[in-house]
Amino acid sequence: AQSVTQLDSQVPVFEEAPVELRCNYSSSVSVYLFWYVQYPNQGLQLLLKYLSGSTLVKGINGFEAEFNKSQTSFHLRKPSVHISDTAEYFCAVTSGGGGKLIFGQGTELSVKP
């Protein structure tokens, strides 16, 4: 069975500092990996996804993530965060074929001035 672990439930950081949100997954089959963001009172918005190819994936709003198969990780990074990045971030995995997404528990990113 697939599972996703987001290692930090809350990450406080100051504006313009770098941030890394950690995600580890377990799966016995090939996977596709996603990061979603949920701003207050909004739905889940796709930040980026890894399907195949280059292990460094760039997404919206300056975020990027690196797929590391040997460490089964898909950590999300941003070199300089803004107040507007304050939100909850979810890592998710699927084996594809229209199958369900398996989500991690979410990480609340709080950016302080």
Place this chain on the structure above:
Amino acid sequence: EAGVTQFPSHSVIEKGQTVTLRCDPISGHDNLYWYRRVMGKEIKFLLHFVKESKQDESGMPNNRFLAERTGGTYSTLKVQPAELEDSGVYFCASSQDLRVNYGYTFGSGTRLTVV
């Protein structure tokens, strides 16, 4: 293009009552998914429709939950009777195609509180 629409956005009901949540997917999206997030836990899959057929309902918690998608357009999720542990945020998502690169578009969710 209109996104995935869910309503109501919030619902507060008493234990034992019935609640019906509605999801309007993006027009033309055959695939419709329901997910739920209970407070403090991860978002969990409930079920997947392809048009009006249930493709996978392995995540439905029990028979108090009934999902329908008549005509393959909008979907409803009924909880009858509601219990306290049903409180949470219910998300709907739709997808045009089963190929993973098409991705999923999520609605804003319905926050259900059972008191």
